[in-house]
Amino acid sequence: MREVVTLTINHTRVEVPAGTTVLVALLANGIMAVRRSVSGEPRGPLCGIGVCFECRVTINDRPHCQSCQVLCEDGMDVRTE
Amino acid sequence: MRLQRFATEVLVIGAGPAGLAAGYTAVRSGRHAILVDENPAPGGQIWRGEWTTPRSSEAALWFDKVRRAPLTILTGIRVIAEVAERTLLGEDQQTAYEFRYKTLILATGARERFLPFPGWTLPNVMGAGGLQALVKMGFPIRGKRVVVAGTGPLLLAVAAYLRAHGARVLMIAEQAPLSRLLWLGRGLWRFPTKAWQALILRGRLFDVPYRSSCWPLSANGDGRLQSVTLQCGSRTREIPCDYLACGFHLVPNVELALLLRCEVREGCVRVNEFQETSRANIFCAGEPTGIGGVDLALVEGQIAGYAAAGRPEAARALFPQRDRWRRFASRLNRTFALRPELKKLPDAQTIVCRCEDVPRGRLEEYRSWREAKLHTRCGMGPCQGRICGPAVEFLFGWTMESIRPPIFPARVESLIASPEQGESVWR
Amino acid sequence: MSPRAYDVIIVGAGIVGAACAAECAKEGMRVAVVESSCVGGGATAAGMGHIVVMDDSDAQFALTRYSQCLWDQLADDLPPECEFRRYGTIWIATDEEELDHLRRKEQFYRERHVPVEFLDERALAEAEPNLREGLRGGLLVPNDSVVYPPCAARFLLERARDRGAVIFVGRPVARLDEQGVTLRDGSFLPAGAIINATGTWAPELMPGLAIKKRKGHLAITDRYPGFVRHQLVEVGYLKSAHAHEASSIAFNIQPRPTGQLLIGSSRQYDVESSDVSHAVLARMLARACAYLPRLAELSIIRTWTGFRAATPDNLPLIGPLPGHEHLYLATGHEGLGITTSLGTAKLLIAHLLKRPPAIPPEPYLPSRMESLTCVKSSL
Numbered sequence: 001m002r003e004v005v006t007l008t009i010n011h012t013r014v015e016v017p018a019g020t021t022v023l024v025a026l027l028a029n030g031i032m033a034v035r036r037s038v039s040g041e042p043r044g045p046l047c048g049i050g051v052c053f054e055c056r057v058t059i060n061d062r063p064h065c066q067s068c069q070v071l072c073e074d075g076m077d078v079r080t081e
Numbered sequence: 082m083r084l085q086r087f088a089t090e091v092l093v094i095g096a097g098p099a100g101l102a103a104g105y106t107a108v109r110s111g112r113h114a115i116l117v118d119e120n121p122a123p124g125g126q127i128w129r130g131e132w133t134t135p136r137s138s139e140a141a142l143w144f145d146k147v148r149r150a151p152l153t154i155l156t157g158i159r160v161i162a163e164v165a166e167r168t169l170l171g172e173d174q175q176t177a178y179e180f181r182y183k184t185l186i187l188a189t190g191a192r193e194r195f196l197p198f199p200g201w202t203l204p205n206v207m208g209a210g211g212l213q214a215l216v217k218m219g220f221p222i223r224g225k226r227v228v229v230a231g232t233g234p235l236l237l238a239v240a241a242y243l244r245a246h247g248a249r250v251l252m253i254a255e256q257a258p259l260s261r262l263l264w265l266g267r268g269l270w271r272f273p274t275k276a277w278q279a280l281i282l283r284g285r286l287f288d289v290p291y292r293s294s295c296w297p298l299s300a301n302g303d304g305r306l307q308s309v310t311l312q313c314g315s316r317t318r319e320i321p322c323d324y325l326a327c328g329f330h331l332v333p334n335v336e337l338a339l340l341l342r343c344e345v346r347e348g349c350v351r352v353n354e355f356q357e358t359s360r361a362n363i364f365c366a367g368e369p370t371g372i373g374g375v376d377l378a379l380v381e382g383q384i385a386g387y388a389a390a391g392r393p394e395a396a397r398a399l400f401p402q403r404d405r406w407r408r409f410a411s412r413l414n415r416t417f418a419l420r421p422e423l424k425k426l427p428d429a430q431t432i433v434c435r436c437e438d439v440p441r442g443r444l445e446e447y448r449s450w451r452e453a454k455l456h457t458r459c460g461m462g463p464c465q466g467r468i469c470g471p472a473v474e475f476l477f478g479w480t481m482e483s484i485r486p487p488i489f490p491a492r493v494e495s496l497i498a499s500p501e502q503g504e505s506v507w508r
Numbered sequence: 509m510s511p512r513a514y515d516v517i518i519v520g521a522g523i524v525g526a527a528c529a530a531e532c533a534k535e536g537m538r539v540a541v542v543e544s545s546c547v548g549g550g551a552t553a554a555g556m557g558h559i560v561v562m563d564d565s566d567a568q569f570a571l572t573r574y575s576q577c578l579w580d581q582l583a584d585d586l587p588p589e590c591e592f593r594r595y596g597t598i599w600i601a602t603d604e605e606e607l608d609h610l611r612r613k614e615q616f617y618r619e620r621h622v623p624v625e626f627l628d629e630r631a632l633a634e635a636e637p638n639l640r641e642g643l644r645g646g647l648l649v650p651n652d653s654v655v656y657p658p659c660a661a662r663f664l665l666e667r668a669r670d671r672g673a674v675i676f677v678g679r680p681v682a683r684l685d686e687q688g689v690t691l692r693d694g695s696f697l698p699a700g701a702i703i704n705a706t707g708t709w710a711p712e713l714m715p716g717l718a719i720k721k722r723k724g725h726l727a728i729t730d731r732y733p734g735f736v737r738h739q740l741v742e743v744g745y746l747k748s749a750h751a752h753e754a755s756s757i758a759f760n761i762q763p764r765p766t767g768q769l770l771i772g773s774s775r776q777y778d779v780e781s782s783d784v785s786h787a788v789l790a791r792m793l794a795r796a797c798a799y800l801p802r803l804a805e806l807s808i809i810r811t812w813t814g815f816r817a818a819t820p821d822n823l824p825l826i827g828p829l830p831g832h833e834h835l836y837l838a839t840g841h842e843g844l845g846i847t848t849s850l851g852t853a854k855l856l857i858a859h860l861l862k863r864p865p866a867i868p869p870e871p872y873l874p875s876r877m878e879s880l881t882c883v884k885s886s887l
Contacts (some may be wrong), residue, residue, distance in 0.1 A: 008219065017219065019133075021121070024220045030237030038462075038731075038766070039438040042304050045202030046468070049126055051192045053463040053490075054435060063096070064490070064730045064807055066458065066464065068214075069157075076263055079359060079382040164786045184642075448678060452546035453659040455553050463730055463809045485811050486783045490730060493802035496786075497794040 007076040022067035022078055023048075023055045034067060036081045083176045085500035089115040090154075092182035094337060097125015098306050098375050099367025100188030101147050102144070106386025106401035107186075108152045110395070116152060116475030117171060117180065119159040119489075122146070124410055127208060129374050130217035139375070139438065161495065162186060162486035163340060167362075170498075171348050172491055177498035184362045184389040187350065188382060189337055191233075191368035193328035194471045196419075197433050200300030200309075201327070207240045209328035216246050225323040228309050229252035232417045233330035234374070237282045240289060243326070250286070251320055254295040254311050256329070257417050262293055265416040272377075300325050312422075330417050330469045333369040339484040348474075352498050355388035355396055356381055363387055365453045373410035374379035380406060424476055433476070434469040436462020441476070450479035463490045512682040514674075515538045516819065517689050517699040518711065519681050521574050522552040524838050525705035526661040527818065527853035529668035529675075535857060539673035540697055542689055544680035544709075548658030548664060550705050551845055554814020556762050556770055557660075559653045559740055559847045560597055563616045564746050567823055567871030572844060573622065574867050575851035579653060582850065584629035589659040591765045599628065599743045600633065600759075600799065601644040606743045610647050613743065617649065624649050637802050638735055650863055652739060654762055672881070682714055686834045695846065701860055703836045704829075707817045710839040718877050719840055722818040723776040725788050727811040735806070740799065748775055749843060750822060755788065757797045761803075769806070771796050773843075776814075784811045816842045819877075824848060826855045826872040837874045 003018035009029055012026030016025045021047055026034050034055050046052040050069045056078040059065040067078070091107040093100045096118035105115040105251035116123070121131035128140040135141035147154070158171040164286055167185070171178040193208040200206065207215070229240045229246045232255055240250045255262070265471050270277040283291075295313040300306055308321040335345050344351045345360035349371045356364045366385040367378035380403045427433060429442030433447055437458040447453035449459070450473060459473065460466035460481075465488070466473075470481050487496065511859060516532050518525045533539045543549075559579050562572045564866065570744055579592075582694035590772050601610040610626075617624045627646040629636055637647065637814050641860045690700035700746040704710050711717040739762045741806040748758035789811055819840040829835040838852050855872065858865035870876075 003427065019121075019219075022219050024215060024218045027215065027220050028102075037202070037432075037435065037438050041432075041438070042200060042204055043202060043435070045207060045215065046207050046211055047193060048211035048218075049129075049192065052195075052435070053184065053212075053466050057462070062805065063732065069121070081363065116643065143524060162786055164790075170786075413695070447546075449538045449546065451549065455546070456662060461810065463807075465810065487808060487811070490809040492728075492804070493793050493797060493806055493808055495809060497790045497797065497804070499790070499794075 005072045005074050006074050007074070007078060009078045010080060015040055016072050020072050022057065022059060022065075022076070025072050026057070026067060026078070026080065028054055034080050042058045084179060085176055086179045086181070086400040087115055088181040088199070089113050090183045091115075091386075092117070092180050092184070092187060092490050093186035094169075095155065095367070096120070096123035096154055096191055097124065097126060097188060097190045097367065097377035098143065099190070099385075100125070100186070100421050101143050102382025103150050103186045103364070103366050103386040103389070104154075104187055104377045104385045105143070105147050105150050107390045108150045109212055110387060110390030110392050112153055112390045115180065117158050118154070118158060119276040120156060122156055123154055126214065128148045129214055136355065139191060143379075148196060159489050160337060161491040164382055168493065174469050177495040185341075185364065186385050186389055187338055187343075187358070187363065187369060188367045189334040189369050190504050191331040191372055192467065194330055194332045194477060195468055195473055196298055196329050196423055197431050198299055198475055199428055199431050200302070200306075200431050202435060203302055203304070203306045205323065206300045206325045206327065209235055209277070209326040210417065211328065212326040213239045213242050216243060216345060219326060222324075225249065226251055226256065226321070227326055228252050228311075228322045228325045229294075230309070230311070230325060231329045232256045232419065233328070234413060235328060235330070237279070237286065237291075239326060241282045241285045244289070251322055253286070253291045254297065254313070255293050256420055256423065257292065258370060258420075259293040261416045263468060265412055270507035271457070275409060277474065297327055298426065299327065329419060330425070331368065331372045333372065335369050336484055336488045338365060338369060340488050348444045355393060355399065359387060367429045370409065373406060374413070377403065377406035377410055419475060425461035427476070433472060434459040436464050436469075444473070444477065450481055465489070473476040486496040512688065512698040512700050514538050514697060514699040516701045516703060517542060518703045518705055519684065519689060520550075520706035520709070521661065521665060521675065521677065522550050522705065522707055523548060523657050523661045523664070523849040524841060524852055525703070526668070527849040528703055528838055528856055529673050530664040531853035531857045532860070533668040533671035535861065539668055541665065541668065541674065541700065541752045542588035542676045542679055542681055542691065542697070543672060544678070546677060548661035550709070551814050551816060552657045552661050554724065554812060554865070555657055555759070555843070556772060556844050557654060557655045557657045558597070558762060558824050558848050559620055560739070560844075561617070561652060561660055562647060562820070564750065564843065565611055569587075569608055569682045570867045571824070571851045571872065572621070574655075574854070575848045578850035578854065579847075580651070583653075586660065587663060589656065591656040591659070592653060593765055594651065595763060596608065596648055596650040597739045597741060597874055598632070598646040598648050599741055599745075600632070600639070600646045601609050601743050603644060605642045609743050610645055614647050622649065623651060628707065632761070632786070636737060636740065638802050639740070642800060643799075647743070648738065648749070654764070654789050655737060655832040655846065657685065661847070676704070681713060684835070686832060692769045698848050701835075701836060702837050703833050703856060705838040707839055707841075707845070708815045710817065710837065710887050714835075714837075717837075718743055719819055719825075720777060720818045721780075721781045721815040722842065723774070723813055723815055724772065724843070725774040725792055725811065726782060726811050727771045727789060727793060727808050729765075729769040729771070730807045730809050731767035732769060732806055736761055736769055736800070737761070742799070748773070754778060757791050757795050757802070759786070759799050760801065769803075782813050782815075784813055796877075817845075818842045824852065824872055825874045827869060827874055831874045
């Protein structure tokens with residue numbers, strides 16, 4: 001049995017298996033456009049490996065976190081733009 | 082801010098195949114070694130997500146070897162700067178790290194090359210390796226319609242992987258012409274394991290159209306991908322789909338090598354026969370020395386590990402193997418060379434720099450990367466030109482002139498973490 | 509004017525050269541600009557783009573104040589990419605001694621009719637909530653502004669081009685003399701007057717010039733809109749700017765219209781390498797964190813260095829090269845080249861056209877430097 005982690009995404013509680021990256025948690029919960037570009041375009045992940053910075057979100061009030069490189073933790077607060 | 086300090090004989094940056102092989106070889110040769118990787122787990126891109134549950138026998142073998150060896154592997158840590166002679170600075174989400182070394186092995190891998198085309202910034206348009214990486218990390222793809230496009234051996238592997246996870250792969254669009262692919266195929270008898278892998282992949286994809294001389298012209302949709310328009314030979318086709326997985330082969334990650342003033346030529350770190358760079362005591366193995374795939378990376382990693390441990394004769398014994406895989410790599414790279422038509426893909430409005438939203442039209446009037454960067458902000462965002470840099474090089478022939486610390490965006494507190502605050506960990 | 513191909517050739521397309529080109533072209537002169545690399549690629553690219561009125565000497569005040577007024581007149585014409593914003597500067601005092609300094613500064617500006625506002629501890633905290641507690645006060649100079657210098661240089665050059673100026677970019681100059689400019693590719697451009705506006709490179713064309721390279725480091729963060737609202741500078745800044753020891757650091761941070769924060773500043777003499785020094789960078793960032801503790805959590809996305817063209821008396825060299833009828837200087841602006849570029853151009857045009865300038869030109873005349881006699885003999 002896999003352990004489950006509970007976090008909030010845009011103020012909604014979600015559960016994901018332990019070891020899930022924040023990005024996968026976002027995508028699995030239907031958020032494909034995780035940020036707005038500087039000119040306001042919706043953007044989703046491109047590289048998936050921490051290079052492109054397209055998957056930046058705010059985690060625990062810290063902006064510009066690369067969601068593909070961060071694993072979900074209990075009580076984590078994730079916000080997209 | 083905590084600063085944790087490490088000192089070791091051999092420091093390896095990157096825990097993909099090359100780094101694992103290098104670190105393992107060094108410790109088995111009696112050296113102390115520390116392996117540092119920015120990803121959540123070892124394995125690099127090719128073995129991403131396999132550390133706890135290996136899928137390939139090769140990954141299982143190496144992971145097992147590494148686990149039994151007295152090798153320290155630190156994951157989730159990104160190297161950001163050189164703070165003193167033979168001392169690197171790294172950070173994770175909470176802590177800064179200082180690594181002192183006698184010998185350094187760079188095994189920083191590669192990333193996908195992306196080329197801009199209209200619509201490539203839409204959500205659901207991803208790298209081929211990019212979508213695969215997400216699925217490896219648990220993103221559900223079952224039942225989704227995917228077009229795989231671009232160039233390189235990765236396309237087949239990605240298509241097979243996605244399909245095995247329930248995706249409906251509608252087409253594989255390879256920009257290389259059929260003649261090149263056949264030339265590659267004719268040479269494969271020399272590399273039976275590769276021929277076998279190719280056959281297996283193709284077998285798994287027996288009912289997926291694989292089109293050569295075929296590339297994406299545009300990704301279409303309003304705020305989200307709805308279809309992709311492809312150039313297939315002389316015709317164009319529009320295919321409705323949920324995802325476009327598109328990458329144009331790979332680009333070596335040479336930023337750290339450049340920061341350390343190692344010689345880089347034509348995008349690859351120059352090394353001698355022992356994988357040593359132009360700087361004494363800094364070695365480099367795997368993709369940064371030239372895109373070559375997992376087999377070459379493993380051999381180069383072992384050679385670097387032996388050489389770093391002062392065992393040149395053991396390293397030398399592996400040279401014939403390396404030569405063989407280099408020949409294979411050079412065939413691959415020639416096969417998947419980019420066709421010039423791809424330079425026409427982006428129109429004036431197509432975004433080239435995704436961080437700063439700079440369209441191609443604004444770049445046309447400049448003569449160098451630096452000039453364009455200063456006047457348009459192209460490459461000034463947090464990816465530091467990792468995505469637009471290779472694209473701009475292909476489109477305009479400009480290369481990046483310099484690299485400065487931090488080589489990734491880094492927290493101020495990490496950059497000012499002073500040794501006095503830190504605790505030392507000697508290994 | 510002379511029958512030569514150009515009335516004036518400006519060597520160097522940094523902000524100073526660009527401002528001179530725009531001014532000369534506006535006066536109907538036939539102008540050429542020769543730039544060895546790219547527009548705004550030297551100290552112009554490296555600098556902060558702080559348009560600031562300074563009080564370190566009456567001469568510095570006169571030139572910075574005059575120039576700031578010229579920027580204000582230009583502001584409405586600047587295109588969006590020049591990112592002109594009137595953010596204002598707040599000079600910050602941390603202790604009693606600096607508070608006295610701040611009061612003197614306030615008085616200096618008031619006597620010269622520069623609008624200023626004294627901020628006590630509370631007002632300072634309200635103006636900039638991310639500053640640490642316990643600072644003694646601040647002096648707000650609301651008319652100070654910021655600009656993105658490379659695009660401003662480009663804008664000024666385009667103004668010149670619209671009035672007929674010819675711009676040669678990527679064309680290094682081999683030498684210059686009374687007749688004109690010889691390019692490294694061998695071509696010769698004859699001119700009635702030549703302005704050396706090449707910043708720290710000026711001595712390469714006029715050996716013996718009293719210009720020293722003074723290295724600076726800067727760092728820029730990711731986008732954090734609102735973290736800082738004004739340009740914040742420690743009131744002890746001039747101690748750093750005028751210190752003649754090998755290296756000094758001062759707190760200086762600027763909000764960019766993008767939401768990014770530009771963090772300075774460092775000053776180093778006798779360093780040739782343009783490499784970013786981790787030690788200097790760390791000191792500079794630590795200094796900034798001492799004022800803005802939450803800065804520690806923010807992300808730095810890029811750092812760079814540049815070289816200021818420093819003179820022995822901290823004032824620029826603007827005007828004719830002694831002993832030469834046709835050669836002029838517009839360099840030595842140290843850290844104030846962006847601010848004073850527009851005033852420099854006005855002073856130079858006054859020299860060229862033999863018109864009375866708007867401010868007394870004497871303090872900036874190259875002839876004030878004894879060392880310039882050696883330039884005379886070598887050209």
